[in-house]
Amino acid sequence: MTIDEMPAGGLPDAGADADASAPETAPANAPVTTPEPGTALERRLEAILMVVDEPQSTVALAAAVGAPAGAVRSAIAALCADFDGEGSGPRRGFELREVGGGWRIYVRAEHDALVTDYVTTQTPSRLSQAALETLAVVAYKQPITRGAIAGIRAVNVDSVVRTLVARGLITEKFTDAETGAIHYGTTDALLGYLGINSLDELPPISPLLDDGTQGFGGIPGIDDAHAGEGMPR
Secondary structure, three states: OOOOOOOOOOOOOHHHHHHHHOOOOOOOOOOOOOOOOOHHHHHHHHHHHOOOOOOEOHHHHHHHHOOOHHHHHHHHHHHHHHHOOOOOOOOOOEEEEEEOOEEEEEEOHHHHHHHHHHHHHHOOOOOOHHHHHHHHHHHHHOOEEHHHHHHHHOOOOHHHHHHHHHOOOEEEEEEOOOOOOEEEEEOHHHHHHHOOOOHHHOOOOOOOOOOOOOOOOOOOOHHHHHOOOOOOO
């Protein structure tokens, strides 16, 4: 800058240039974006509910996520509304349902036929040894809980029970109102696979075991006794 170009007021103020290069501040009335209250808790509950096999009480869920029961109840209500499409999002193909005093995610009733068809046509037909043994336990001891099945077989049966339910060989009969435990039983589809009209036609268990409390694992011939010609193996 030459002397002729110098402004009448003298040298430019260095502070003015600094102010000009500084980022603009947000207008006083600009909206402030903050996380929605309860969102983190809702997502944590959603993650837990996606993997549970039995309805979970509010107290159990509160203990799992480390939050007060009141906050969990509010978050569950928000999740129900979210899944039902009451907010800005779509209505989901699943729902959060209260059953036997606990909460669990279920497929919506209108999609039951679709899911059943997919499961029965898209999954392999062969059952594992563990699945056949678990199926035998359910057939003879029904209605029976997963915990009781695990006690008889002395192994964790969560994934096996899920497989048998998905194949349509066993189903949820009822839920204990006090404990929330689901009781399982066999389906008519199993009778068709075995080629029998009722469970009364199953061979007696006494030749295989002294009683029905010692477990079915490792008993020779147990699978052949329950697997008919059309039985998936």
